[in-house]
Amino acid sequence: MLSNNTFLITGIADENSLAMKTAEKVLQNNGNVVCTGLGVTQFHQNLSEKASDFLNKNYDDFKSAVEKVLGKDIYTEPLDVTIPESLTFLATDLKEKNIELNGFLHAIAMDKTIRNKSVKPMLEVTPEEFNDTMNVSAFSLVSLCHALLYGGVLQNGASIVSLSYIAAEKVSFFPYINMSIAKAALERLTIEMAYELGNKYGIRANALRFSPYMGSKAGNATLKDEDVERAHRISPLGNALPEDLAHEIVHLFRPETRITGEIRHVDGGFHIMG
Template identity: 30%
Template sequence: MGEVRALAERLQAPMIPADATSVADLETVFTESTQALGGKIDFVLHSIGMSPNVRKKRTYDDLDYDLLSKTLDISAVSFHKMLQVAKKQDAIAEGGSIVALTYVASQRTFFGYNDMADAKSLLESIARSFGYIYGREKGVRINTISQSPTLTTAGSGIKGMDHLMDFADKMSPLGNATADDCADYCVTLFSDLTRKVTMQNLFHDGGFSSMGMSLRAMNQYSKSFEEFKDESGKIVYG
């Protein structure tokens, strides 16, 4: 488990490994977690995403559908499985908070994000649908955070990820939100300060999602054309 195991040892916290797509494994996770904690769980973070199609460099118009099913199961359906198991076990405390991480590609098209965009759309839909039921019956909040592009193990496989991160940073008035920034934002949603916030997709991206074009991005765009002008000043297209 690499760094996760090292972190668990440093915090002296039990680590319970599981396949997030396995209902049986998730049942074990919640059973053992409540036992270890001595009671119900106050908050849960779903931070899982992976596309075999992206890893195998399959383009969106040439997807392997068996791999697409795995993408959806790992990146989105696992969220529903987790919520369903938790609710059936009554493992989440009254007023508890559940958060999942998503990306703006669920709502807009980004080159190279591929079938992960479909998975994130499904993830957000699950948060809304389950959020209504869990909120009405148990007072449990369910939200998603649409984070800036962040270099993760899954994200590193997306074509042009470094360029995407640079573009987002130039477009965002506050710049990209880091992984540490995201962790801080998660804490606010886990706290009682947001006890009336549920079924929301909350953008945590430095303002990127509200932008059309920034000065920094426009300057970069103009500069790229300057590099392709001929001696007469006309733009040369390759």
């Protein structure tokens, strides 16, 4: 189904990342993947010991999970989407290695106003916290498109998928506040990319809103059992699983789908409930 197609999978932190399930599914469908993980790059400057320990551990976990689940031959590279040089380096490196991309998964989010399952009210969020979350979790979609397209790596007709959730649109009982605003921006940016890149390059861009999922690092840092159980109870089909999400992403990655600019729900029908 995806033969001779290569996709960049961002956002793998460990075996339980949503992006990992997607990478597995692409391989099962005869596609190829290259994976980036957050880690120390040659472009980081003045990192504190705490920050470099965090980044090194993150990258080690990423590397060993990729090796274990996807195999030793998968091409991996560190990437920090907040550093423009890191993005340019990724594109240059892929180009040098003759790796052409038929699309990518944006599965990146970070919000420092969420700590130990508690989240700052919007009124307490500082401009710096707001801008950081926006940059990492939303604008990085544009930064990635920019680097990969102008680096000559992202091919005409490629497919881009970003990950969002229902809180982008309305106040939810999930404890995301600042992050919800970034997700709203991510969705709108996805639509803008669908327009700009569709017109010029035939590139598609879609966003998927997924059910709450505690298996990943990001989900576990944010959600409580009762949030996930409540969503499961309300949703007509129960919460969607990472496998369901991966299935839909692979569908959108298929070169023959003329689908773009969509905000789709893979959430067991949660979004239709009042």
